[in-house]
Amino acid sequence: MGRLKDSVIDQEERARRAASLGDLARAGIGVFCWCNRCGHNAEAATAMLSQQLGPAFPVPEIGTKMRCSSCGSKDIATRPAWPSRGQIARHD
Numbered sequence: 001m002g003r004l005k006d007s008v009i010d011q012e013e014r015a016r017r018a019a020s021l022g023d024l025a026r027a028g029i030g031v032f033c034w035c036n037r038c039g040h041n042a043e044a045a046t047a048m049l050s051q052q053l054g055p056a057f058p059v060p061e062i063g064t065k066m067r068c069s070s071c072g073s074k075d076i077a078t079r080p081a082w083p084s085r086g087q088i089a090r091h092d
């Protein structure tokens with residue numbers, strides 16, 4: 001009873017949790033990094049970050065470990081670099 005609904009909710013819960021480096025490594029995608037000061041952005045290699053920070057490290061917190069290679073700011077936002085499907089809605 002209600003197993004389908006349970007499993008859908010479970011998937012939504014998972015999606016709402018922050019992705020970890022291990023999740024991205026399994027999905028084969030990188031980490032998109034954005035400098036909040038100068039707008040410099042780059043995609044970092046998940047494998048390298050996973051070696052440094054561990055596969056359980058949450059992607060949104062990677063920015064706290066980074067420094068902008070362009071302006072030196074440590075105000076970096078990071079998120080999974082999901083494959084772009086053209087123009088997507090902004091979430092911020």
Ligand SMILES: [Zn+2]
Pocket residue numbers: 035036037038039040068069070071072073
């Ligand atoms: Zn910068």
